[in-house]
Amino acid sequence: MCEVTPSGTITSVPGFHAGAAQSGIRTKNRLDLAILYSEVPCVAAGVFTTNQIKSSPVVLSREHLSRGRVQAVVANSGCANACVGEQGLADAREMAQLVAGKLGIRPNDVLVASTGVIGTRLPMDRVQIGIRDVELRANGGHDFARAIMTTDTNPKEVAVSVDVGGTEIAIAGVAKGSGMIHPDMSTMLAFVATDASIHAGFLQAALKQAVDVSFHMISVDGETSPSDCVFLLANGRAGNDTIGFDNGGVFQQALSEVCLHLARSVARDGEGATKMIEVVVEGARQQSSARQAARTIVSSPLVKAAIHGSDPNWGRIVTALGRSGAEVMEEKLDVYLNDINVMKQGHVVPVGREKLQASLQNSTVSIRLHLNLGDGTATAWGCDLSEEYVTINSAYTT
């Protein structure tokens, strides 16, 4: 339905500019500070982490977003600006002010996002230099995507176009995230832009729905970050009939596809990951229990380690299901590993071990369970657990 833009990026959306700089917040010679700018003020929506420990940028951006109007986003990697007392909020405010000064807009119209080490102050001298050095360009989206990376091994971005009531609109998004990924009401940083004209109320509802089936259904390590946020900015440049609840179906679907693409990219690029895991749960009593079951299985360290070693130890999948909180009747349960039926109505299906092991070598491993209890269905994405995950995370700040 919607067409993917080749080499698409956040600045593929008309009216958006971006740029990035090397400010040396944590390491030298890498882009670590980025600005996204809209030529005109946007209606905007956001979802934020539910972690009770919130980074200062999350606190500030929620405040600014409550006005519903945004014209720029500044983001940095290398330091999360979290757990540093009230100084953190002062530093986040200063970032918004510096960007507003540079662009000639109001500080209230700037959202701030920071990601990286928790518990250290932002080096504001370097942040100042970075904000000064950013050059905004109509094709600066790729630099923006690279600047927000931490342990990510590749940038995550996508752009699509879709026909809405006879007008072509663009939607594009960029995300970062690799570790501390178990989003709860949102994910690590993700930014989505569109040139569609959209009612503010619908925008927030549409973003929530898209996040529910995408970022909320991925997990790398069961950890929820204090910095999680997803922003959606709509500048209205496309000149379409304004989208609202009555005519929002096509936009909703395209937005969900953009978020799904980004979420899957985050799952595939989980810290140390060598394989992506997709868990489909069908036939659950309710949709909520299907979601619970899919997320628990995709987060299970034992399932993840088995898949890393191509070990068809599917008993661990059933065990994770059993502790998920979803209702389970063992005697009704069907389990498929890469479409090979290994359990049918609670009984082991004899399958050649070699066949299973060979199929687990794939770069994407699919786990499908049918609970045969109702109509609840959900899909979650994650990645395998490798020795490399431990290596990365045993020496992150050192």
Next chain:
Amino acid sequence: MCEVTPSGTITSVPGFHAGAAQSGIRTKNRLDLAILYSEVPCVAAGVFTTNQIKSSPVVLSREHLSRGRVQAVVANSGCANACVGEQGLADAREMAQLVAGKLGIRPNDVLVASTGVIGTRLPMDRVQIGIRDVELRANGGHDFARAIMTTDTNPKEVAVSVDVGGTEIAIAGVAKGSGMIHPDMSTMLAFVATDASIHAGFLQAALKQAVDVSFHMISVDGETSPSDCVFLLANGRAGNDTIGFDNGGVFQQALSEVCLHLARSVARDGEGATKMIEVVVEGARQQSSARQAARTIVSSPLVKAAIHGSDPNWGRIVTALGRSGAEVMEEKLDVYLNDINVMKQGHVVPVGREKLQASLQNSTVSIRLHLNLGDGTATAWGCDLSEEYVTINSAYTT
């Protein structure tokens, strides 16, 4: 208060005999089948996994325990007898019958426990040979402890004696567990025996209370096994005044100490572990939230990996606290790493990084948080996350 018996084991309790055999259930040349036998019928109590997927031995032992009278326990490693359909229950029943026949007691008086691979049938021919070969001895407890090990690197056992109203009674326990450890209502296999005379109702209550502060407060990997169970058998041989709710204080404390010793042994021997982690949460609004917070922190893969690398990245501790569900006010929070204060009322305390790193080399790492919100306190135990955990679990059945 209670005295630890040197080289104590489950058969340190008068009237209990044990033995083990090499039956070749999964690998040859290792003890894998064990029997614990009491000369007289015992009053007994048990707590079991809350995983909805339950192993067949758990189903059978609950049924047998409901009669409140037990005289023997048979346990095997190498195969969990879980997720194999109704054949599993038939096999578990046959194990109880074989042991009853060997000992001249009733099948209903035998508890069964199995641990190992999930989703494969017990090789009953080998189980039969194993049960036949077991020789029960008054000092057979150490063999029992070794026979129930899977990925454990050492046996876990302890015996104490304590004066109860002028009579010396013995309590001893044995446990196994190294991976799939996040007990919920109980843990992996643990067996506790005492020669005290105890009212059945108090016995169950005392076991539950002991398990709540011990096995329920450890985590290796956040996974709850379908085989978890803790059994407590009391044969009454000590001839003490029967212990009940009115005079149970001393027994309760000694029983909790036995369970704590075993639980800490399991945590320290977590798969791939090189360090033990102790998390103390104080000043929580309620005790339940203190427990939640302590367990979430001790289970956090990022906290565990940082401690593995002696990386003083305490922001991850605060982040795990924030997602635990316990109420947190960042501005009231105090955090100590090995008694070094790193956060005071939400502010970073400047501490030399080298000092912190050096202290994290200890084989036990202590994390202490004061939430300054109320009186709730809890302690949880776990272990670091090493590359070795992944290596062990990426090739468990292969």
